[in-house]
Amino acid sequence: MSSKVPTSQxxxxxxxxxxxxxxxxQLEALYTIIRDKNTRRGDFLFYSDRIIRLLVxxxxxxxxxxxxxxxTPTGCSYEGVGFEGKICGVSILRAGEAMEAGLREVCRSVRIGKILIQRDEETAQPKLFYSKFPPDIAQRYVLLLDPMLATGGSAMKAIEVLMEHxxxxxRIIFINLISSPEGLNTFCKKYPLVRVITGWIDQGxxxxxxxxxxxxxxxxxxYCS
Ligand code: URA
Structure with missing residues (x-):
């Protein structure tokens, strides 16, 4: 179950x-480990993966x-529910790729798209450099993966590209580990129908x-430390 009571807002x-x-x-303990500058890469991988799994x-x-x-095998009829619709993950390169394994762990043979957005040195605006999506992406629910929602520039560009497709x-669910309040507000004003799943909202x-x-x-x- 999700909560509507984050710490800093x-x-x-x-x-x-x-x-x-x-x-x-427990969640705060996981974040404390990955925030700690003295945490070694192996632990960073392990504990960030735990959070990613919860987010997915x-x-x-x-x-x-x-x-x-x-x-059921006991001969009973059971009125349950089944998933409707197909999904795909789209990771914003390169950090978002780190979240793909967490998605694959819970969704067998899920299709994954990729998108590379970088700052245009001339305009200082986020610019699309590369994208590759499943051909039927318009018929799928998209889990957009990017670990840090800072200014929101890359995520908003990614949504623009997905909507162009x-x-x-x-039908887009944006998943990230940490958000800034300003990035979150800018993003949600521009794309109020995109659901944002965030693990923690920081100070700024x-x-x-x-x-x-x-x-x-x-x-x-x-990848480096
Ligand atoms: N990307 C990061 O990796 N960290 C930040 O704090 C912001 C963007």
């Missing part, structure tokens, strides 16, 4: 499309289901657009 100031993980002591499971809670009746806004951004307290550069910590 009151629930009333949170856009209705935003869902946080339950802010439990929460994202799947937002997919629609339809009534489904089955028969005819993915309806309300520093002058270099890093989230504070944050965890530093997610890609560096995951």
């Amino acid at each position: 009151g629930p009333s100031s949170l856009p209705p499309s935003v869902f946080t993980l339950p802010q439990t002591a 499971e929460e994202g799947l809670n937002h997919l629609p289901v339809v009534p489904k009746t089955i028969e 005819s993915v309806p806004e309300d 951004l520093n002058e270099k657009a890093y989230i504070i307290p944050g965890l530093g550069d997610f890609g560096e910590r995951r």
